[in-house]
Every structure is written in C-alpha cells, then in structure tokens.
Amino acid sequence: MTAVSSTANNESARKGSVLNFDVSPSDIKKTVDRLISEAKATHDAVAAQTNPTFDNVVVPLAMRENKRGADYAVITFLQNVSTDKDVRDASTEAEERLEAFEIESQMREDLYKVVHAVYTNKDEMDKLGDEDRRLVEKMELGFQQSGLGLNSDDRSRLGEIRKQLSELGIKFSRNVNENDGRETFTREELAGLPDSFFDGRETEVVDGVEKYIVTTKYPDMVPVMQLASSERTRRRLMVTNEQRCPENVELMQEAIALRLEAARLLGYKTHAEFVLVEKMAKTPKAVMDFEHDLRGKLNELARGELKEYEEAKRADKKAAGEEYDGLFNWDFRYYANLIKERKHSVNEEEVKQYLPMKEVTRGILDIYQNMLSLRFAKVENPPVWHPDVEMYEVWEAMSNEFVGHFYLDLYPRDAKYNHAAVWPIRSGYAKEDGTHEYPVAAMVANFPKATSSAPALLTHTDAITLLHELGHVFHGICSLTKWGRFHGTQTEGDFVEAPSQMLENWGWEPSVLSQFAVHYKTGEPIPADLVKRMVAAKNEGAGLFNLRQVFFGLFDMAIHDTTDGKVDAKAAYNRLREDVSMFKNGDTDTWGMATFGHMMGGYDAGYYGYLWSQVFSADIADMYASRFLKDGVESPKTGMDYRREILRPGGSRDASVSLEKFLGRKPNNKAFLRSIGLASSE
Missing domain, CATH: 1.20.1050.40 (Endopeptidase. Chain P; domain 1)
Incomplete structure (x- = not known):
C-alpha cells in the first residue's frame, strides 16, 4: 500500500x-x-x-x-x-x-x-x-x-438504577481486563503443543522443576485447549480460567436485579421485554422460538458429532489404561480439532505456516480496498497509544477524497482488553458548515506475537476473526449519515454483526486465500489441496459449535427474561451449559459467567443476535456469491452495492429495509441452514 x-x-x-x-x-x-x-x-x-x-x-x-x-x-x-x-x-x-x-x-x-x-x-x-x-x-x-412518563419518585429511582448499572458494568469489565489467570506446566504436561508455543515463553522454577508459564489470554488458552493431549492439563487451565474474577459473580447478580426493577418501573414484565423493543426480534417469544427451533435442528448434527468425540476419547482412555468417564467442557476444542485432523487431514499447525500475520493483514486490507473501492495508506510514526499500534488513512480509490482513518492494535499485553473488538472512536456526521466529519475506528485484538524462530503466525480462525473485525471497522468508515447516533454499527443490536459475519465467508474462498496465504519461509502459496481440505472441514463440529452459541443465548434469556430478580446466574450458566452443549462441567466449582463480558457490556438480552444476524449474513453472502462470484468476491460493482445498501445507511433506516434493498427480496434462512450443513425444511 x-x-x-x-x-x-x-x-x-x-x-x-x-x-x-x-x-x-x-x-x-x-x-x-x-x-x-x-x-x-x-x-x-x-x-x-x-x-x-x-x-x-x-x-x-x-x-x-x-x-x-x-x-x-x-x-x-x-x-x-x-x-x-x-x-x-x-x-x-x-x-x-x-x-x-x-x-x-x-431524566x-x-x-x-x-x-x-x-x-x-x-x-x-x-x-x-x-x-x-x-x-x-x-x-x-x-x-x-428513561422514565419521563413516571411519577417523580419512580423517575428518581430509575435514574439511580441506571447509574448503578453503569458503575457495575465498568467494574466488571475492569476486573476481567486486569485479572488474567496463570498456570505453570512442564514440557511433558504440554505434550501436543508445537515447538513454536515454547519459543520465548517465560518459565519459573517450581519445587526445583522448571515449568512454563501459561496464561488464560487467547494466544495461550486456545492452543492448549486444542492441542494439549493431557486431559489434566486442559482441565487445569480451563478451571483456572473459569475461576477468575469471583467478585464479578455478585456484580452480575446485582445487575440482573436492577435491570428487572428498572423494566418493571417502565411497565415491562422483564428486562428482555424492555430491551427487545428496539431490536429486530421485538419480543422474547420470537427470540426463544428462534433459539429452540435452531437447537432442535442442531441436535440432529450434534448427536452424530458427539458419538465421534466419545469414540475418540474412549480410545485415548483405553490406551492410557484409564476408565472413560464422559466428555467434559475441556474436551470440546481438543476433540473437535482431533476429528478434523483425522477426517480431513487438516492440521492447524500446518495451516499456520501459510498465515504470517504481516501477509494476512496486507492481503485482507487489499481485499477490502478492492471490494469497497477504497485506498489505504499506512501512517509512518503515527500518534498512537502504544508502539505496536498501526494507523491507516482511508481514501476513495476513484476520486482520492479523504474518508477517515483506523487503528490496528493486534497483540496482547498486560492489562489490555483481552478479546477482539472494534471501537467507533469518532462517528461521521454532517457538520454545520456543510462538510462531513471524518470517521475513526480502532480494532483491538490479541493475536500471537512473533517468536525467536518465526514471525507472528495466525490460525485460520484468527484470520477469520481479522476479516470479521475489520468488517466492523469498514462499516464505520463507509457509513454516511447525517447524524452521528446513526453512524456505522449503530444499527439494531441483532443486526449489527451481520455485515461482519458476511465477510467471514471470504476466508473460505480459495481465490481469496491465495492472495495472502503464503508460507512464511518459502513464500509459496497455500496448496490448493490444503485449501480444499480446509473447506471440506469447515462444517466439522458445526452442530456442537452452534449449540454452544445457543447455550449463551439461552443463558442470557434465563437471567433477563425472568420475573425473578434473584435468579442464580452461576447455577443457570452451569446447568444450561451442560444441558445444551452436551459436555459435562466436572465436579470442580467454577463460575464462567463471571468473565462473560457480553452480559455486562451491552449484549444483555441480546446475545441471541449473533446467531440471529448470522441468518441474515448467510443470505447476504449467498446473494453476493450467486450474483457476482463469476467476477470474484472483490467485484467493485458488488462491493459498491453492498457499501451503498448495507454499510452506508448505518442505523439511519431499519435494517430490514437495508437487507431487502440489497437482496431484492425478503431475507430467509435457507442459506444459513445450508452453510452449517443442514438442509432447509422449506
């Protein structure tokens, strides 16, 4: 660039x-x-x-x-x-x-x-x-x-509740950001992890034995859960992760009670009823019908997948001379990865060799440039908050008009936000002098850093995450609204993920992968056969994976579509996870909901939106592909249609209108069901 x-x-x-x-x-x-x-x-x-x-x-x-x-x-x-x-x-x-x-x-x-x-x-x-x-x-x-139709006493109480909820959310988030867990393991206990995992890793001597420090940050947690052959190791790290931030249990309980009290003051039966008024779903019943219908369909896939996982673990236990005692949550990623490797010969470590961070970022940004008719310029020595951060200017490709800029903060460090997200730092809007304010967005993530023997290498999942989050960035950059409150991702909450989810599909297109997936040592492009195997493995475990998303959505509704302000969030989380996801929790007391930041960060009574919007994203992607795939997924004409009808309006009109404008019809779930390996019943 x-x-x-x-x-x-x-x-x-x-x-x-x-x-x-x-x-x-x-x-x-x-x-x-x-x-x-x-x-x-x-x-x-x-x-x-x-x-x-x-x-x-x-x-x-x-x-x-x-x-x-x-x-x-x-x-x-x-x-x-x-x-x-x-x-x-x-x-x-x-x-x-x-x-x-x-x-x-x-007020x-x-x-x-x-x-x-x-x-x-x-x-x-x-x-x-x-x-x-x-x-x-x-x-x-x-x-x-906000209660302006209430009497003065109720209005005053509502104001107090809103302030308390704001404070609780901020404390909850700070606790999660600043309290990562850590464990120490011997090399033997981490058998299955590649050599690159140990490059530059800190160690400490415990009882005279040198051990490696492993944290609960994503670049540590995910590979251990996927690759560590020791069940005891996986269990230890997961338990450590799910025993973080015990103080957040009470913070969430307080928030649940306060949300219900506020909803009742405003005349709603539950907090979910209050929240959904401004969503596409509109009612808790629509959400629950969606979740239960999808759960029923996913169970068909999941039972077959679970049987394969069980057989694999039984064999492992037999080989170790141990009794099989079931599948647990710490087994999910490990056996999902194992089955994928066995059935499709897709090895994450092999794939990573073709996904060096620098090339992937360059390639994905080039794709967005071409697709959206934009041009990016990396700023040298930018005024940023950390040396790792990159800053880019955005220009119209055809007219060389300045559009805005964005930041990429992609690597983990202490006390940093520990997931992946995008902040719309400045919204665009029409200024009083007739000009337009330029939008700014910042993407924050925690991808693996370079080691002494290799540059930063991404998993394919990391690359998909990069595509997704940059989708949010360019939703903000390409939006053009009169008022800032409607800019970019400020759409209905159950639609906001759809544009970014749609763009994840490009990470599975061979023509797209070929533009940035090159071996970090040789520069050779990713082999066509490997891509074919990756695509074949795409839906491996889709039933169980999506059931976990259903679990999160049902937990959300269990604590927010209730008239019981004292509902036990910890118990509901553990009960529903075991019931819906089909994996056991184990006998150790944990409180995974204490780091479920969505529940305290704006997705309360809204987590269903990830799967809900995925239905729309699949429909958009299917239409995009069917109309223009022959011209390539970066077709500028298609990209401009997408930019004009989906990205540009932001929240300035109903999402249903934007969808129908782009699709040329009402949306349906056929493409989504196909995308996860289920035939549509229609």
Whole structure:
C-alpha cells in the first residue's frame, strides 16, 4: 500500500482529523469537566425554548452528541489499551462520570417537554426528511424509556438504577481486563503443543522443576485447549480460567436485579421485554422460538458429532489404561480439532505456516480496498497509544477524497482488553458548515506475537476473526449519515454483526486465500489441496459449535427474561451449559459467567443476535456469491452495492429495509441452514 496524492483541502482534512491519545489523568479530568459543562449549557438553552421546533430543539441536542463523540470515545477507550494504570483508572472514572451525567440528562423533564412538543407537532414532523424524523422518534423513545412518563419518585429511582448499572458494568469489565489467570506446566504436561508455543515463553522454577508459564489470554488458552493431549492439563487451565474474577459473580447478580426493577418501573414484565423493543426480534417469544427451533435442528448434527468425540476419547482412555468417564467442557476444542485432523487431514499447525500475520493483514486490507473501492495508506510514526499500534488513512480509490482513518492494535499485553473488538472512536456526521466529519475506528485484538524462530503466525480462525473485525471497522468508515447516533454499527443490536459475519465467508474462498496465504519461509502459496481440505472441514463440529452459541443465548434469556430478580446466574450458566452443549462441567466449582463480558457490556438480552444476524449474513453472502462470484468476491460493482445498501445507511433506516434493498427480496434462512450443513425444511 502506498500513500496517495491529495488536494490541499484533502490534506488539511486529513491532518485535522487526527486524534490525540497522549493524555494524562489530569487531561482526562479536564475533558470530562468541559464536556459536562458544554452539555449543560446546551441542555439549558434548549429547555428554555418557548416555541419548540426541530431546528431549535432537536438539532442542538443532536449536534452536541455529534461533537462530544470523539473526545468522549478517546478518554473512555484508554481504559482498555493504555499501559499506564493511572490513565486506565482515570479513563474508568471518566466513563463513570460521563455515563452518570448522560443518565441525569435523559431524566430532565424540561428537556423531554420540548422534545415531546416537536414529536407531537404534526406540521413540524411532516416536513422532516426520513433521517431527521427517525432522530426525533428515537429521542422521544429514549426519554420515555428513561422514565419521563413516571411519577417523580419512580423517575428518581430509575435514574439511580441506571447509574448503578453503569458503575457495575465498568467494574466488571475492569476486573476481567486486569485479572488474567496463570498456570505453570512442564514440557511433558504440554505434550501436543508445537515447538513454536515454547519459543520465548517465560518459565519459573517450581519445587526445583522448571515449568512454563501459561496464561488464560487467547494466544495461550486456545492452543492448549486444542492441542494439549493431557486431559489434566486442559482441565487445569480451563478451571483456572473459569475461576477468575469471583467478585464479578455478585456484580452480575446485582445487575440482573436492577435491570428487572428498572423494566418493571417502565411497565415491562422483564428486562428482555424492555430491551427487545428496539431490536429486530421485538419480543422474547420470537427470540426463544428462534433459539429452540435452531437447537432442535442442531441436535440432529450434534448427536452424530458427539458419538465421534466419545469414540475418540474412549480410545485415548483405553490406551492410557484409564476408565472413560464422559466428555467434559475441556474436551470440546481438543476433540473437535482431533476429528478434523483425522477426517480431513487438516492440521492447524500446518495451516499456520501459510498465515504470517504481516501477509494476512496486507492481503485482507487489499481485499477490502478492492471490494469497497477504497485506498489505504499506512501512517509512518503515527500518534498512537502504544508502539505496536498501526494507523491507516482511508481514501476513495476513484476520486482520492479523504474518508477517515483506523487503528490496528493486534497483540496482547498486560492489562489490555483481552478479546477482539472494534471501537467507533469518532462517528461521521454532517457538520454545520456543510462538510462531513471524518470517521475513526480502532480494532483491538490479541493475536500471537512473533517468536525467536518465526514471525507472528495466525490460525485460520484468527484470520477469520481479522476479516470479521475489520468488517466492523469498514462499516464505520463507509457509513454516511447525517447524524452521528446513526453512524456505522449503530444499527439494531441483532443486526449489527451481520455485515461482519458476511465477510467471514471470504476466508473460505480459495481465490481469496491465495492472495495472502503464503508460507512464511518459502513464500509459496497455500496448496490448493490444503485449501480444499480446509473447506471440506469447515462444517466439522458445526452442530456442537452452534449449540454452544445457543447455550449463551439461552443463558442470557434465563437471567433477563425472568420475573425473578434473584435468579442464580452461576447455577443457570452451569446447568444450561451442560444441558445444551452436551459436555459435562466436572465436579470442580467454577463460575464462567463471571468473565462473560457480553452480559455486562451491552449484549444483555441480546446475545441471541449473533446467531440471529448470522441468518441474515448467510443470505447476504449467498446473494453476493450467486450474483457476482463469476467476477470474484472483490467485484467493485458488488462491493459498491453492498457499501451503498448495507454499510452506508448505518442505523439511519431499519435494517430490514437495508437487507431487502440489497437482496431484492425478503431475507430467509435457507442459506444459513445450508452453510452449517443442514438442509432447509422449506
């Protein structure tokens, strides 16, 4: 990728859009003070309007949202990535203060009064365009769900609950980020792991024996669960992982009770009813019908897969002279990988040799450039929060217009967010002078680092994750909305994953893999036969894998679609996992729900959305392939159709409208069922 030429205006825009992440705790506090002060002034002025209109009420409120976005995002994002504990703590405190202020603002009756006046003014609403009308409707609903229709005592209590929930979520996340587990093992106890796993790995002497330190971070956890032949080793590491953050058990229990109390104050039976009002599913019944229907279909696949796993473990136990005692959760990844290797001769270590991080990243970015008619330029010596972070500018390929920029923070380090996610640091929106603000997104992940003997090498699953998360990045980069609150991934929660899930399909296309899968030593492209075997193995274990997703969704509903505010989350998690996923928990007390960050990070009563949206993503991918595969999955024409109808609108219209615009028909589940090896019943 090379830098591109630009006009003077573009150059000015490019420089002016760069954000500053080099902030101190005192800088963060000053920013919070300023944001709150500016917001209060705006709110007071709006609330004082005696003749409320869209222009003097809704526009100032929405412009305040637009302008505060980047500052707010930067200072609250740093708690996930900064190496400075003081900065992380200041960032966490900033989020607590800002969230508390936003909750207070949503409880202001004087603000609601003027917004409601605009909402109920038919003449005013009739003259608005679609996105402006949607903005007013969302503001009205937001105030209603914040309790502005309640009496003063209930409204005050609701405000207290919202503040408490915000604080609980922040504490929960901080505990997960800062409390990784660790175990020590001998080389013998880690039999099955490749030599590369030990390169540069820290050791310590325990009882006179040198042992390797293994953490619960993804680059350690996943290979051990997949490859360690010792069941005792797998069990130890999984138990350590699932006994992390015991304090989070109580935090989640508090959140469950508070969410139910808030929902009841607002007239809903359960928290799930409250949440689903703004989702595509709309009702808990629709979610439960979806989960149970899918569970029934998946069970057909899973029973056959389970039988194979059982036979493999029985043979292992017999060879070791031990009694077979069943399949446990720590067996899932190991036997899934073992069966895949045996049936399809697909070895993850062999595949990794063809997926060097540098080449995969370059190749995937090139694919996105071609597909979306964009051009990326890597910034040298960028102003970032850590030396590992890369920064890219984004330009229109055809016109050389500046679009925005994104960051890649891809490797693990202490106290960093320990999964993979994308933060929309700045939303795009229409500015008052007629120009458009440039979006910024940051991808954070924890891929393996280089060792003394090899560069950073990815598993195929890692490569799929990279494709997926970059899909979120470019949803934000390619979105073009008038108002920041509708930008990019700010769609219905049960649709937000669909665009990125659709793009995972390219990781299975031979024509795509050939562009970046090359041997890290020889530069030879990945053999066609290996790709063929990988594709053949794609759905191996799909029944059991997707049942685990159903389990997460059913657990979510068990604690949120209930009238029992004291439902035992730990017990529900362990019971449902064993019942739905078909693997036993074992006799050691664990609390895996304590690190289930989705439940405290915005996916409450929404986890079903991963599978729900996957139905749509499969339909999009199927249509994409059937219409344009002959031109290649990077077809610019197809890419522009996808960019125009799926990415550009963001949340400025219903996701169902965007889907039908791209598909040319209503979506269905036929492609999804085929994609996991199930025939459609229709």
